[in-house]
Amino acid sequence: MVERPHQQPSQQQPSDSQSTVISGRHCLTDEVRHQFPILHQQVHGQPLVYLDNAATTQKPNAVLQALDHYYRCDNANVHRGVHALSERATWAMESARDTIQQFINAASREEVVFVRGTTEGINLVAHGVAESILQPGDEIVISAMEHHSNIVPWQLVCQRTQAVLKVIPILPSGELDLEAYQQLLSERSRLVAISHISNALGTINPVAKIISIAHDHGIPVLVDGAQAVAHTPVDVQALDCDFYVFSGHKVYGPTGIGVLYGKQVWLDRFPPYQGGGEMIRRVSFDHTEFNTLPYKFEAGTPAIAEAVGLGAALQWFSHYRQHSLWEHEATLLYQLQAQLKTLSGVTIIGNAKEKTAVCSFTVAGIHPHDLGTLLDHCGIAVRAGHHCAMPVMDFFNVPATVRASLAIYNTTEDIARLIKGLEQSMEFWQ
Amino acid sequence: MNPELKQLYQELIMDHGRQPRNFHKLSPCTHVQQADNPLCGDQLTLYLDIKNGVVQDIAFQGHGCAISMASTSMMTQAIKGKSVEAALTLFKQFHELIMSGESSENMGRLIVLSGVKAFPMRVKCATLAWHALEHVLSANDGQAITTEY
Numbered sequence: 001m002v003e004r005p006h007q008q009p010s011q012q013q014p015s016d017s018q019s020t021v022i023s024g025r026h027c028l029t030d031e032v033r034h035q036f037p038i039l040h041q042q043v044h045g046q047p048l049v050y051l052d053n054a055a056t057t058q059k060p061n062a063v064l065q066a067l068d069h070y071y072r073c074d075n076a077n078v079h080r081g082v083h084a085l086s087e088r089a090t091w092a093m094e095s096a097r098d099t100i101q102q103f104i105n106a107a108s109r110e111e112v113v114f115v116r117g118t119t120e121g122i123n124l125v126a127h128g129v130a131e132s133i134l135q136p137g138d139e140i141v142i143s144a145m146e147h148h149s150n151i152v153p154w155q156l157v158c159q160r161t162q163a164v165l166k167v168i169p170i171l172p173s174g175e176l177d178l179e180a181y182q183q184l185l186s187e188r189s190r191l192v193a194i195s196h197i198s199n200a201l202g203t204i205n206p207v208a209k210i211i212s213i214a215h216d217h218g219i220p221v222l223v224d225g226a227q228a229v230a231h232t233p234v235d236v237q238a239l240d241c242d243f244y245v246f247s248g249h250k251v252y253g254p255t256g257i258g259v260l261y262g263k264q265v266w267l268d269r270f271p272p273y274q275g276g277g278e279m280i281r282r283v284s285f286d287h288t289e290f291n292t293l294p295y296k297f298e299a300g301t302p303a304i305a306e307a308v309g310l311g312a313a314l315q316w317f318s319h320y321r322q323h324s325l326w327e328h329e330a331t332l333l334y335q336l337q338a339q340l341k342t343l344s345g346v347t348i349i350g351n352a353k354e355k356t357a358v359c360s361f362t363v364a365g366i367h368p369h370d371l372g373t374l375l376d377h378c379g380i381a382v383r384a385g386h387h388c389a390m391p392v393m394d395f396f397n398v399p400a401t402v403r404a405s406l407a408i409y410n411t412t413e414d415i416a417r418l419i420k421g422l423e424q425s426m427e428f429w430q
Numbered sequence: 431m432n433p434e435l436k437q438l439y440q441e442l443i444m445d446h447g448r449q450p451r452n453f454h455k456l457s458p459c460t461h462v463q464q465a466d467n468p469l470c471g472d473q474l475t476l477y478l479d480i481k482n483g484v485v486q487d488i489a490f491q492g493h494g495c496a497i498s499m500a501s502t503s504m505m506t507q508a509i510k511g512k513s514v515e516a517a518l519t520l521f522k523q524f525h526e527l528i529m530s531g532e533s534s535e536n537m538g539r540l541i542v543l544s545g546v547k548a549f550p551m552r553v554k555c556a557t558l559a560w561h562a563l564e565h566v567l568s569a570n571d572g573q574a575i576t577t578e579y
Contacts, residue, residue: 044432045432366496367494367495367496368470368495369470369472369494369495369497369552369555370439370495370496370497373435373438373549373551373552374431374435377431377432377434377435384470385469385470385471386470386471390471393471399471399472399473399493399494400470400471424431425431428431428435428439429444
């Protein structure tokens with residue numbers, strides 16, 4: 001833990017009354033929704049129903065206030081000045097790092113690197129693997145379920161190093177083909193990069209098993225946790241993953257900030273990702289000595305306010321991150337899927353046994369893009385498109401889907417509104 | 431559903447969206463142009479047969495939303511038989527219609543697509559095929575086109 005300066009910014013916590021009523025679903029959503037000012041607005045004359053949480057979540061007052069407080073009271077550059085504001089800004093940012101460490105249960109704060117988001121985290125690891133491990137003919141293993149951000153960095157690395165990309169196939173259920181995965185691993189496999197939860201299908205992948213199998217072959221594993229952190233417990237030590245990456249904005253935090261967790265043994269081995277200030281210890285024109293972890297990977301002035309905001313988001317979310325929340329989201333997903341199945345022409349894409357918070361579907365005769373516009377006019381925000389997962393769309397032979405994705409503040413009423421909106425859209429389309 | 435939506439999805443657009451005209455491969459032809467919208471996954475292939483400075487025939491294949499299918503379908507009808515010069519003029523007029531709502535006299539039925547102006551997120555759906563057309567008629571290098579510039 002870093003030492004606190006004398007003037008501490010006030011941490012925004014849910015009040016006791018809020019944290020004691022979370023056992024009941026009704027109370028949970030009522031109390032939670034109250035903390036999200038953006039939800040209380042009308043869109044096209046209808047109360048907003050926000051079901052695009054897999055793209056980004058909304059921000060609670062705790063985060064908005066933390067950002068506001070930082071800029072009003074503490075703003076300065078970090079790790080540089082000796083003045084009070086710099087001390088406070090440094091404390092605020094490093095406290096956020098401690099919060100993140102606790103949130104994902106990392107062994108040490110040095111293993112928590114601030115990045116812009118999941119995409120930059122994966123690119124950082126790809127760069128490190130390319131520079132320190134990969135030889136021509138080596139293999140990187142990903143899956144057919146990945147977001148483009150966990151495909152393209154590896155393609156670029158493979159092009160540069162003449163390594164080969166291997167892809168774990170998916171099954172029609174929307175689950176990974178684990179038998180094929182085991183057969184795919186070889187003596188040339190150097191890394192497995194896999195999503196924890198699919199952003200397009202909602203599938204929860206058995207990452208602990210995937211990691212254990214890879215480790216049996218001595219292969220490290222990167223887990224893309226972008227969709228997971230807000231919807232399932234994450235314990236990087238229990239998973240024993242070598243890298244875990246996620247974005248702040250998908251877990252109620254600000255955009256522009258994310259986290260790369262990496263086991264120290266790997267981060268020590270990797271060369272710096274970018275050069276600049278902060279990541280150095282001593283610079284001359286002959287030689288530069290790099291800073292220690294995690295600063296070796298944090299060149300330049302970081303996104304300080306956003307890091308502070310992410311810390312506030314995770315502290316806030318930690319009060320709700322328990323069984324009743326997972327149950328709440330599972331119940332909503334069950335209701336959503338059950339009611340979708342009663343509508344004619346609706347096909348749900350991805351029917352994994354272990355699935356959460358995301359439901360992709362198509363409606364016969366209406367292109368997802370048109371449906372997205374029609375639902376928007378009912379005040380309902382969903383995503384229509386390929387969800388940056390074109391290979392998944394290809395596998396299911398659809399150009400695009402409509403995706404409704406859930407968060408802590410969604411309600412049974414939201415599901416009912418979506419179903420009604422779909423019925424109205426279908427009627428309009430007749 | 432509100433009047434803006436009715437304006438967007440007019441009868442003629444729904445008709446062309448469901449049953450696009452000139453929806454087939456053109457063989458032989460002088461130009462083939464791919465057009466992708468990477469944001470929504472729309473993919474179109476435009477076939478043109480240009481001889482003596484005139485678009486003798488034009489057709490397309492692919493998939494997309496009702497707006498992009500209708501816009502492409504109506505474009506093929508409007509362009510067929512036009513000189514390259516006249517086709518380029520129509521492209522500019524159509525672009526103006528979608529972006530600013532200003533219509534020219536000879537827009538004909540294309541005017542029904544003017545409702546797209548009220549939906550900024552859908553402008554690319556309506557203009558994808560038109561950009562592909564313009565690309566063929568002016569640059570003519572056969573490179574793939576996207577709506578991302």
